[in-house]
Amino acid sequence: MIERLFTNALLPDGTATDLAVTDGRFVAIEPDIVADEAVPRIDLGGRLVLPAFVDGHIHLDKSFLGEPWQPHRPAASLRGRLAVEKALLAGVRPAAERADALIAQAARLGTVAMRSHVDVDATTGLSHLHAVMSAREKWRGIVDIELVAFPQAGILTCPGTADILDAAIREGAEVVGGIDPESMDGDSEDHLDVVFGIAERRGAKIDIHLHEAGLPGIAQLHRIAARTRALGLGGRVAVSHAYALGDVDEPALDAVARALADAGVAIMTNAPGDRAFPPILRLREHGVRLFAGNDNIRDAWWPYGNGDMLQRAMLIGYRSGFYSDEDLGVALTMATTEAAKALGLEGRGLEQGAQASFVALPASCGAAAVAAPPAERLVFRHGIGLKLPD
Amino acid sequence: MIERLFTNALLPDGTATDLAVTDGRFVAIEPDIVADEAVPRIDLGGRLVLPAFVDGHIHLDKSFLGEPWQPHRPAASLRGRLAVEKALLAGVRPAAERADALIAQAARLGTVAMRSHVDVDATTGLSHLHAVMSAREKWRGIVDIELVAFPQAGILTCPGTADILDAAIREGAEVVGGIDPESMDGDSEDHLDVVFGIAERRGAKIDIHLHEAGLPGIAQLHRIAARTRALGLGGRVAVSHAYALGDVDEPALDAVARALADAGVAIMTNAPGDRAFPPILRLREHGVRLFAGNDNIRDAWWPYGNGDMLQRAMLIGYRSGFYSDEDLGVALTMATTEAAKALGLEGRGLEQGAQASFVALPASCGAAAVAAPPAERLVFRHGIGLKLPD
Numbered sequence: 001m002i003e004r005l006f007t008n009a010l011l012p013d014g015t016a017t018d019l020a021v022t023d024g025r026f027v028a029i030e031p032d033i034v035a036d037e038a039v040p041r042i043d044l045g046g047r048l049v050l051p052a053f054v055d056g057h058i059h060l061d062k063s064f065l066g067e068p069w070q071p072h073r074p075a076a077s078l079r080g081r082l083a084v085e086k087a088l089l090a091g092v093r094p095a096a097e098r099a100d101a102l103i104a105q106a107a108r109l110g111t112v113a114m115r116s117h118v119d120v121d122a123t124t125g126l127s128h129l130h131a132v133m134s135a136r137e138k139w140r141g142i143v144d145i146e147l148v149a150f151p152q153a154g155i156l157t158c159p160g161t162a163d164i165l166d167a168a169i170r171e172g173a174e175v176v177g178g179i180d181p182e183s184m185d186g187d188s189e190d191h192l193d194v195v196f197g198i199a200e201r202r203g204a205k206i207d208i209h210l211h212e213a214g215l216p217g218i219a220q221l222h223r224i225a226a227r228t229r230a231l232g233l234g235g236r237v238a239v240s241h242a243y244a245l246g247d248v249d250e251p252a253l254d255a256v257a258r259a260l261a262d263a264g265v266a267i268m269t270n271a272p273g274d275r276a277f278p279p280i281l282r283l284r285e286h287g288v289r290l291f292a293g294n295d296n297i298r299d300a301w302w303p304y305g306n307g308d309m310l311q312r313a314m315l316i317g318y319r320s321g322f323y324s325d326e327d328l329g330v331a332l333t334m335a336t337t338e339a340a341k342a343l344g345l346e347g348r349g350l351e352q353g354a355q356a357s358f359v360a361l362p363a364s365c366g367a368a369a370v371a372a373p374p375a376e377r378l379v380f381r382h383g384i385g386l387k388l389p390d
Numbered sequence: 391m392i393e394r395l396f397t398n399a400l401l402p403d404g405t406a407t408d409l410a411v412t413d414g415r416f417v418a419i420e421p422d423i424v425a426d427e428a429v430p431r432i433d434l435g436g437r438l439v440l441p442a443f444v445d446g447h448i449h450l451d452k453s454f455l456g457e458p459w460q461p462h463r464p465a466a467s468l469r470g471r472l473a474v475e476k477a478l479l480a481g482v483r484p485a486a487e488r489a490d491a492l493i494a495q496a497a498r499l500g501t502v503a504m505r506s507h508v509d510v511d512a513t514t515g516l517s518h519l520h521a522v523m524s525a526r527e528k529w530r531g532i533v534d535i536e537l538v539a540f541p542q543a544g545i546l547t548c549p550g551t552a553d554i555l556d557a558a559i560r561e562g563a564e565v566v567g568g569i570d571p572e573s574m575d576g577d578s579e580d581h582l583d584v585v586f587g588i589a590e591r592r593g594a595k596i597d598i599h600l601h602e603a604g605l606p607g608i609a610q611l612h613r614i615a616a617r618t619r620a621l622g623l624g625g626r627v628a629v630s631h632a633y634a635l636g637d638v639d640e641p642a643l644d645a646v647a648r649a650l651a652d653a654g655v656a657i658m659t660n661a662p663g664d665r666a667f668p669p670i671l672r673l674r675e676h677g678v679r680l681f682a683g684n685d686n687i688r689d690a691w692w693p694y695g696n697g698d699m700l701q702r703a704m705l706i707g708y709r710s711g712f713y714s715d716e717d718l719g720v721a722l723t724m725a726t727t728e729a730a731k732a733l734g735l736e737g738r739g740l741e742q743g744a745q746a747s748f749v750a751l752p753a754s755c756g757a758a759a760v761a762a763p764p765a766e767r768l769v770f771r772h773g774i775g776l777k778l779p780d
Contacts, residue, residue: 069755274709298762318664364458
């Protein structure tokens, strides 16, 4: 029994297909599907269909999207940047409204799930978390939003933050965050004790911002991998950025790649513009899961970004020297099915039985869409056209 | 006397303005312009206006735009790449039609002038040039197209090419090209003798592809600067890519920057994704003119690109770590007024007396438009809305 039939579409490999949907799931994806006359048909007009996008790393509480333009202000240090951010955020609409604007833009561009880091520290308390949770509530059923309690200002250097992180998990964040254990907090083991301690105690997942460069950053990844293995948290731990993976020679890279793969630690990258970042294909050869996120979008940290995960896939390919269809396809999976898996979302992708959440757009194949993302998008969630909340 | 009045616009600095046009030129750009009741008014709806885009480096004869998707084929060497390109081009529509499709897309996105390199060698002869010249003719008055006779396969290593280059200039190319004098042709001085010889003899401009890395590439730039000075060709010589400028230490960089600035040699970059490229701000401090081009667009060389110079400005900023409004503005000028100057186009930009060619788009200021280029564009040439040729 077919409830809705999408016709005249192209699969990412460029072949023609129909897509049949029942109960919000694909029941068939093949050419020339036969259905009862009464079944509603949606002609996709020869458009390409892609799995709906998953943004593996966003900061919903930080963006100025929808606000008057905020020129970027220089800052001499990370602490200076945090002060600039606090000053700028004091002059814009509340986080719940800004988060809502960004979710809406991402949804229109085809994102149906995201992991948002939310600043949580002893001075901010849970105010950002509560704001983003209220935005999340508004979008429930349209965009799945997972929240990371993110200690942007450090844990050890910002006394009281450990308790607030724990409280954030109790109140509804699914993931406990961390940041640069050594360079930010001065004590890797103590920092990781807090993060992994909360994860173990509360059954939370982990996603740690790691900007630490070179071999110190690699050492950090080994520590995280070892703790993940020891606690049996494979598949529930991610490291965001992990720039160090782009800094070191092949023996060091291969060793840490094996450790990450064995432990089940995933790596998130946004393909930064002006510094080295993880070598995607090499890490995948070792079995490491790589996924993509937009990271900062027009905020106090930088002015770029529009919430589009297809453009993010393009930037990942552009920065990685991905030219072949196969490699461009890797960038696309990082913004779709691999990101879904990293977030623990089951049954995504263009396959029978999967959630019928997809994007239709004017392109001839997936590689073409990544290489030059078209602006036009038709977004379907559970087989139904995107409806924005009131 | 005002012929047309554009109202309700924003300038790149975000301030409100009207724009008055007579005889295709701006006669006033200021708020609240008073005009006779009979003057036609175009309400720009609060859109940002930018100078129309100038693409300083494109390959109109190479693109597969509008063709069925051509998966990228690997090639082990430059010669291998040239063979792949020849094979792929044999299976697509003639160059005149493909060039036309690419010009049309660029025009819709706001480009009103471009410099296209066109392959010219002893085996291809002038066939590509004639094809692109016919496309150029079709677009005359809408998009100004300057052509470079480009010896893609080398000059010395491809006997007969020197004569063909000379013939190309006689037949209508304005610029004589060159490519990697040492690594491609094995003799820098002989290669440059041909290029500068034709330029001097025919009064042509020069634009040399230089991919040579490190100090050999820097030495090449010194040679080009010295010849430019000696022949008094300042302002008429450009080097495209000049990757070496991104490879070397500051003393070497500063020395060659001074030589380029003194000689009047401009540098074109497309901000490649996965290798070092010229440090824009540092070179500008020395007085070097930097300008932007899209380079290859969906062709045998790589799959990326859509002909949009605003996206190119974004990529230049993204790759250069440009965050401030001032720096984002630099990226924008490289795709507009600086590119115009590099091509010898006078009177461009948003100022009284300049050609009234501009793009209106939904953004609050120039920095915002560069950081996240909007898809929607209204394009005006000489104050008239873009009309595509029949």
